[in-house]
Amino acid sequence: MKKPAQHLIAEVPRRQxxxxxxxxxxxxxxWSHYCTLNQDGxxxxxxxxxxxxxxxxxxxxxxxxxxxxxxxxxxSIWISAQLQELGHEVIxxxxxxxxxxxxxxxxxxxxxxxxxxxYARLDPNILRPIAHRTVEQQQALTLIRSRALLVRLRxxxxxxxxxxxxxxGYRMPASAxxxxxxxxxxxxxxxxxxxxxxxxxQIAEMTVKIKLYDRQIQQLGQTEYPETQALPKVHGxxxxxxxxxxxxxxxxxxxxxxxxxxxxxxxxPRRSQSGDHxxxxxxxxxxxxxxxxLLIECSNHILRPHGRDSAxxxxxxxxxxxxxxx
Numbered sequence: 001m002k003k004p005a006q007h008l009i010a011e012v013p014r015r016q017x018x019x020x021x022x023x024x025x026x027x028x029x030x031w032s033h034y035c036t037l038n039q040d041g042x043x044x045x046x047x048x049x050x051x052x053x054x055x056x057x058x059x060x061x062x063x064x065x066x067x068x069x070x071x072x073x074x075x076s077i078w079i080s081a082q083l084q085e086l087g088h089e090v091i092x093x094x095x096x097x098x099x100x101x102x103x104x105x106x107x108x109x110x111x112x113x114x115x116x117x118x119y120a121r122l123d124p125n126i127l128r129p130i131a132h133r134t135v136e137q138q139q140a141l142t143l144i145r146s147r148a149l150l151v152r153l154r155x156x157x158x159x160x161x162x163x164x165x166x167x168x169g170y171r172m173p174a175s176a177x178x179x180x181x182x183x184x185x186x187x188x189x190x191x192x193x194x195x196x197x198x199x200x201x202q203i204a205e206m207t208v209k210i211k212l213y214d215r216q217i218q219q220l221g222q223t224e225y226p227e228t229q230a231l232p233k234v235h236g237x238x239x240x241x242x243x244x245x246x247x248x249x250x251x252x253x254x255x256x257x258x259x260x261x262x263x264x265x266x267x268x269p270r271r272s273q274s275g276d277h278x279x280x281x282x283x284x285x286x287x288x289x290x291x292x293x294l295l296i297e298c299s300n301h302i303l304r305p306h307g308r309d310s311a312x313x314x315x316x317x318x319x320x321x322x323x324x325x326x
Contacts (some may be wrong), residue, residue, distance in 0.1 A: 021066035024117030026109045027051065027075050033109040035117045036066075046110060051075055053082060060086050069120035069127060071095050071112075077132045091120050093127035096286075133250045140220060141247045144240070147213035148290060154206040161196055161203070168192060178207050217243055235308050236301040241294045248291045265292050 022037045028051055036045040049055045060083060068083050069091040070076055080090045093116065119126045133141070158180055162172050165184075170192065175183045181204040185193060218239040221228040231242035248265075255261055262268055266286035272279065285292070301307070303316050 021064055022117050022121040023063075023066050023068045024113040024115065024120060025068060025070040025079075026113040026116065027070055027073055027079065028109065029074070031109075032075075033113045035110065035114040037114075037117045037121055041118065041121060043114065046113070048109075051079075053078070056082055057086070060088065063088075065089070067091065067120055067124070069093060069116040069124070071098065071116070072130055072132075077138060078135070080132060081135065091124050091127055091129050092132060093119075094130050097128040131250070131254060133247070136224075137247050137250060140224070140243070143213065143216060143220065144244050144247070145290075147210060147217070147240075150206050150210050150213070154203055154210070157199055157203050157206075161199055164196065165192060181207070214240070221246075234298075234302075234312065235310060236298045238298075241291075241298055244291050244294055248288050265295070267292070267295075 020039050024035045024037075026033045030051060031048045032051045033048045034046065035043060038044050049059045056079060065087045067089045070079065071093045072095055076092050080092050083090045098119075116127070132138075154177065158177060161180075161184065165172055165188070170189065172180075172184045173187060181200040185197070185200055188196065221239050221243045225243060225246050228239070228242040228246050231237050231245065232239055249255070249261060255264070263284075264287050266284045266289075268284055270281040270284050272281060299316065302310070302313050303320065307313055
């Protein structure tokens, strides 16, 4: 089973109810295995089907409304949505809480499907159910992730050019990444320009595409997600961070308190208390690493020396002065 993308989930409560049929599904990239239990917990059917929308519709359309359990993963977003449209109660399990499945010494697709079914039949809360984003939110996040991919590729290319020129006795001038290609070509000897010219051209093209993504992200926030417009009013927070924040959190009703958002993003301190021993530990680093990096970048901008004074900056400086683990 695939490792789940943790930036897609948040725990949600689940009301227990008596159901006639419970189905556990172990999702695979090509084939998915299922196990069906009746009301008495007896296995009445097991097998597999193709992990495609057509196969799922064919198999589940004639199945009586059932409770269906699966683990969060690559395919769980669209499969859970499709099953809900077919009238089934869908439980998407948080894999981080299911060590009895992921760390079992008796592990197979068939066994995992049966375990999911039995957990869902007895008490769905054991699975620590999570709520996926909508398909529209996921598509918008794909735009952000595509931009992040180009940024990583551009950074790797810039670092490679700097390293290759140093090995030949040259050093590229310090410059912003957006104008690195032009400035480097201007000072590069002909031999290196011929060798590295195509790489610099790709860097310049990626810069153009990243700027296009920036415009699309800003426009998307203004037209489809107007709630993002409040965040850029905070000095140091841009449209990219605002849209990523709103899309990653999804529905605000999923969080009972504002402090729960920090826990969801891995900003809560870890704890390992035993008896009188209660050490101060760093944050959990759970949840969405990309959004967490954006928030850290914003906080560094706000708290940097000679930064613009504000109530938020003063609060952050007082908090930093207290010290503690980072």
